Amino acid sequence: MSHNICGYISFLNEILILLLNYVGAKIIKLKFKDDPIFIGRESNVTVVLGRDASLTCKVENLESYKVAWLRVDTQTILTIGHHVITKNHRVGVSRRDQSWSLLIRDVRPTDGGRYMCQINTEPMITQTHHLHVSVPPDIVDSDSSGEVIVWEGDNVTLHCAASGTPQPTIIWRREDSAPFNVGRETVTKWSGAWLNMTTVTRDMNGALLCIATNGVPPSVSKRILLHVLCKPTARFTQKMLGVYVGETMQLKCRIEANPPPTVYWTHIDLNKLYNGSKYQMSLKSQGYKHTAVLRVRNMSRDDIGSYYCYVENSMGSARDDITVYTLATTTPISTELTTALEDVTTTPLQTYAELEVKEHDPDLQFPDEDRIVVVLSQHQMQSLDFSPSS
Known part of the structure; x- marks a missing residue:
């Protein structure tokens, strides 16, 4: 009986020693070691389509804990520690000092969303980062106007549809930069997906450009030919x-x-x-x-x-x-007329025009040579002596 009591007391002592050791370890841990924490805030990263993205979380006091990256919307585990779990070959992970970076190569529009950096503490701690994918503008041909034919004086409506992230804005202008009429306004450019031109004139015949831009280069344009039929x-x-x-x-x-x-x-x-x-x-x-x-x-x-x-x-x-x-040009004239002209102050004789407008008359005959014509002012006529020669 006494032997059983002594054994029971010994068992209790061993349990007490284990409890003291466990509590002591916890006290030591609290005294000498902190739990992991994140340094810095959550981030918003914007990357242009086709380029590489990097999302980074910084962790202090990681020790033996593990950092994992997950995609929030699909609850997909991408990486744990240095290992890539997902089968997506474009995903990678790297560590530099306290920084753990999730790498996504050749970013696509579907990569946009929230990503979680997670540490397997108890309870678990997380930090969420946002990836935004910018997409250059593109004209949607199937939803945009093509070549247009319109009668002079009619109205015409053109449409230009574009895709991209952020949503592109549309600007219209003529290829030759000339002004055009929209409603009661005369403009050199117009903003909006729809272009409503009134009372189209023949000088509108030609090409219009719809230009899509959203701040992500390059801007794109579509050339729309407008044929204005006119008499x-x-x-x-x-x-x-x-x-x-x-x-x-x-x-x-x-x-x-x-x-x-x-x-x-x-x-x-x-x-x-x-x-x-x-x-x-x-x-x-x-x-x-x-x-x-x-x-x-x-x-x-x-x-x-x-x-x-x-x-x-x-x-x-x-x-x-x-x-x-x-x-016809003037030809030499008589000596008497030349002498008389020399005494008159005149401007030089110039080429003159014979207004011999031909009528449709088969009996009308023309001389073989041009006639000599001299055009004189009234003063010159009074100064000339046209007495008969012997």
């Missing part, structure tokens, strides 16, 4: 033109038309002219503006008169005309 107009910059006999004449007809027009030329009796050795015709176009050129070689008196520039397209037709006359 033709034809115009010569002058109504009369003087040319020298024997030289080559060139006429230019200024045309506005869309769709591009058909152009032909006629002379006097509306006979159509054709390309050949005598006539050469060409047409140069830039947008809705065109220049029709007629060259007539070796001008003669038969070539003077009116020339017509005819223009037509599916919207209508137009024409304009120009009158061509011959130029």
Whole structure:
């Protein structure tokens, strides 16, 4: 009986010694060693799409505890200590002194979100970091306007859709930077995904640019062609033109038309002219503006008169005309007239124009040589003596 009591007392002593040792260890630990703590605050990290991201937490007094990184939204464990747990090959981990960094290479939009740095203390302590992925702007072609055709005088609405993070802003402008009408305003640029232009004129024919930007380079743009259909107009910059006999004449007809027009030329009796050795015709176009050129070689008196520039397209037709006359230079005059002129203070005689506008008259005959014409003022006429010569 006494033997059992002694054994029981010995067992109690051993338990007491273990408890004292455990309490002593805890006291020593509290006295000489602190639990791990985070240094610094939670962070917000912004990275451009395709670049590498690094999220870092700093830990003091880590000792034998472990640092783990988790993705909050999916509760996925990414790393524990120096080991990568996830199968995502773009994820890595590194340690430098007290800093533990989660590395994400070639960042994608889906990588954005909250990441937790966790230490396996009891209770567990955590720190959350936010990763924001910036995405450069991109034009969404399927939701944006393409090539547009509109009648002159009508209204037109264009749309430009863009994606990106942050959401891009849209600015419209003409490719040639010229002003345009939006409602009652005349502007050189316009902000917004929609562009509503009123009473479109032919000079709006051309390209507009919708430019998307969100602060993440590069900005992007889409070129939208606007075709304004308009009736033709034809115009010569002058109504009369003087040319020298024997030289080559060139006429230019200024045309506005869309769709591009058909152009032909006629002379006097509306006979159509054709390309050949005598006539050469060409047409140069830039947008809705065109220049029709007629060259007539070796001008003669038969070539003077009116020339017509005819223009037509599916919207209508137009024409304009120009009158061509011959130029002549003065030739030597008689000695008596020369002497008389020397006594008169005049400006030098200049080239003059013979306005011999040819009518369509088969009986009309022209002399073989140019007539000599001298143009004098009234004072000069009074100073001359035109007495009959013997």
